[in-house]
Amino acid sequence: MTAEAPIATLPLSPPVDADLNGAPSSSAVIDPPQSGDAIAEAPIPEEALAATDAPLVSPEADAVRAALDAFLSHASMNPIGAGDWGAAKTAIQAFYTARGFAPVWTSEGALSPAGARVLDRLRKADEDGLSIGRMPLPKESWTPASATDVAEADIAISAAVVAYAEEASGARLAPRRLSALLDLEPAVVDPGKALAAVAAADDPGEALRSVNPAQPGYARLRDELAKLRAEALSAASVPPGPTLRLGMSDPRVALIRSRLGIDAEPLSSPELYDTRVAAAVATFQRSAGLPVSGAFTPATHAALDGGAKAGEAAIIANMEMWRWQPHEPEPTRIEINIPDFMLSYYRDGELGVHERTIVGKPETPTAIFSNAVRYLLVNPAWRVPDSIINKEFLPKLAEDPDYLTKHGFEVTMVGDRMVVKQPPGAANALGRILFMFPNDHAIYLHDTPARGLFAGAFRAFSHGCIRLEAPFKLAELLFNGDARYSAQRLEAMIGGQERTIPLPQPVPIHIVYFTRFADEDGELQRREDLYGLAKIVAGTLSRISQD
Numbered sequence: 001m002t003a004e005a006p007i008a009t010l011p012l013s014p015p016v017d018a019d020l021n022g023a024p025s026s027s028a029v030i031d032p033p034q035s036g037d038a039i040a041e042a043p044i045p046e047e048a049l050a051a052t053d054a055p056l057v058s059p060e061a062d063a064v065r066a067a068l069d070a071f072l073s074h075a076s077m078n079p080i081g082a083g084d085w086g087a088a089k090t091a092i093q094a095f096y097t098a099r100g101f102a103p104v105w106t107s108e109g110a111l112s113p114a115g116a117r118v119l120d121r122l123r124k125a126d127e128d129g130l131s132i133g134r135m136p137l138p139k140e141s142w143t144p145a146s147a148t149d150v151a152e153a154d155i156a157i158s159a160a161v162v163a164y165a166e167e168a169s170g171a172r173l174a175p176r177r178l179s180a181l182l183d184l185e186p187a188v189v190d191p192g193k194a195l196a197a198v199a200a201a202d203d204p205g206e207a208l209r210s211v212n213p214a215q216p217g218y219a220r221l222r223d224e225l226a227k228l229r230a231e232a233l234s235a236a237s238v239p240p241g242p243t244l245r246l247g248m249s250d251p252r253v254a255l256i257r258s259r260l261g262i263d264a265e266p267l268s269s270p271e272l273y274d275t276r277v278a279a280a281v282a283t284f285q286r287s288a289g290l291p292v293s294g295a296f297t298p299a300t301h302a303a304l305d306g307g308a309k310a311g312e313a314a315i316i317a318n319m320e321m322w323r324w325q326p327h328e329p330e331p332t333r334i335e336i337n338i339p340d341f342m343l344s345y346y347r348d349g350e351l352g353v354h355e356r357t358i359v360g361k362p363e364t365p366t367a368i369f370s371n372a373v374r375y376l377l378v379n380p381a382w383r384v385p386d387s388i389i390n391k392e393f394l395p396k397l398a399e400d401p402d403y404l405t406k407h408g409f410e411v412t413m414v415g416d417r418m419v420v421k422q423p424p425g426a427a428n429a430l431g432r433i434l435f436m437f438p439n440d441h442a443i444y445l446h447d448t449p450a451r452g453l454f455a456g457a458f459r460a461f462s463h464g465c466i467r468l469e470a471p472f473k474l475a476e477l478l479f480n481g482d483a484r485y486s487a488q489r490l491e492a493m494i495g496g497q498e499r500t501i502p503l504p505q506p507v508p509i510h511i512v513y514f515t516r517f518a519d520e521d522g523e524l525q526r527r528e529d530l531y532g533l534a535k536i537v538a539g540t541l542s543r544i545s546q547d
Contacts, residue, residue: 063150064096088166095192111153121208122137127226130167131545165194178537179533182368183440213328215328225315236259259304260277262280284303287523288300317538321512334510335509339528356469362531366464366466375503380430382422384409389420424497433447446466454469466511515528516534
């Protein structure tokens with residue numbers, strides 16, 4: 001790794017393959033490289049480990065050794081949440097030992113230029129929603145009184161660099177501990193490699209900042225966080241009151257205009273609730289996930305004036321969930337954002353498809369994980385999962401023993417286990433085409449005969465699988481222009497037996513969960529926390545910051 005390279009670069013491992021509930025089998029998914037693995041394999045830059053102009057033994061080194069011993073003895077606080085702070089302290093000890101206890105961030109009794117740059121980034125950690133403010137960093141007016149002060153500052157900065165790097169790469173939370181739905185493993189940086197790489201960088205502050213996700217979605221949320229905080233500082237509070245509607249006059253309207261950035265209509269009073277105010281309020285209601293009426297209701301007031309802290313917490317929670325994704329987006333990939341009910345397909349970095357989906361109901365939610373689409377099934381047969389057989393089919397069979405055969409299902413017994421299969425056909429729950437990425441959750445992308453459900457804004461109706469509005473368009477793009485598999489030719493295969501068609505190469509797929517995101521126009525979008533995951537993340541981050 002070069003000094004200027006990002007610390008964290010690549011994605012999480014997809015789940016281990018499993019053929020669940022009779023799902024079609026496939027070869028094992030190959031794990032993509034992990035950023036932590038890359039750091040572990042990279043050599044520590046020599047310039048980070050050695051101060052070539054420093055004597056092997058010096059009063060300065062003795063002071064650093066003593067400060068390090070004190071830090072290791074007394075630094076019991078874990079600043080990185082679910083991360084292993086014990087391993088981080090061991091890495092810091094090994095780093096300084098390898099350097100002969102030469103200081104890293106100080107020189108001649110003061111901060112070095114590198115120390116000043118990295119300290120500036122550490123002080124701005126809150127811009128990325130990080131919580132290292134509890135670390136005992138030197139103050140702006142820091143004036144060391146002794147060699148001990150200087151050495152302690154050097155150790156403190158190194159400890160904060162490690163805490164920042166681990167937090168920025170996802171060490172604060174362990175997704176699987178938060179919810180069984182979050183089948184993700186953040187690629188947390190190796191603490192020793194991170195410290196060495198930052199110390200060796202030409203601009204250590206920028207090297208440290210680069211540990212945060214390089215995903216555009218993360219960067220846009222970071223910008224929204226800064227904007228929200230700036231607005232909260234400058235905004236005048238709108239007092240509570242009755243609902244305001246078109247044509248009404250009220251002193252609060254002038255404050256609403258100021259908050260939403262709109263002027264009065266020509267020849268009208270600033271206190272008049274005119275068409276421009278109503279339209280701006282309606283736009284805000286839509287972005288806030290409220291009923292869109294254009295009237296300034298108590299709920300709208302709460303979202304606008306009383307929701308700044310909640311809005312900030314929601315944005316930071318979504319920024320944290322970006323830390324569980326690949327550090328940088330793959331140029332060709334599929335992303336499905338569950339709360340937005342939308343799929344996006346990118347090829348060579350360009351958006352090729354943005355289509356509606358139907359996702360799992362809150363009682364049968366879609367798991368959040370990464371994998372790779374490997375093949376398609378045309379005319380798929382549905383091998384009904386045991387969970388659906390037990391929860392839905394058995395009660396119906398108790399009322400009518402012929403229920404399944406009447407509805408076209410094939411039933412066989414394998415020992416004591418009932419196996420239920422719906423053969424290919426127009427009524428098949430999977431529709432006419434299925435996108436396979438074998439996984440532990442038995443979740444796939446597929447067509448559906450229930451086309452009318454795509455018309456609604458709320459589209460959480462499935463048992464967990466993801467239904468597609470335009471599956472044949474997506475399928476055509478996955479074959480990279482191969483005329484044999486155009487949408488028309490794939491549709492011509494409909495009817496008859498199940499047919500397996502391998503993709504020319506696996507396509508990464510990321511099922512994600514973002515309730516806050518900026519759209520292509522840079523407007524912050526808010527979506528319902530369908531499964532309550534964003535609330536869990538925000539609450540856990542709040543508790544960590546208060547510990």
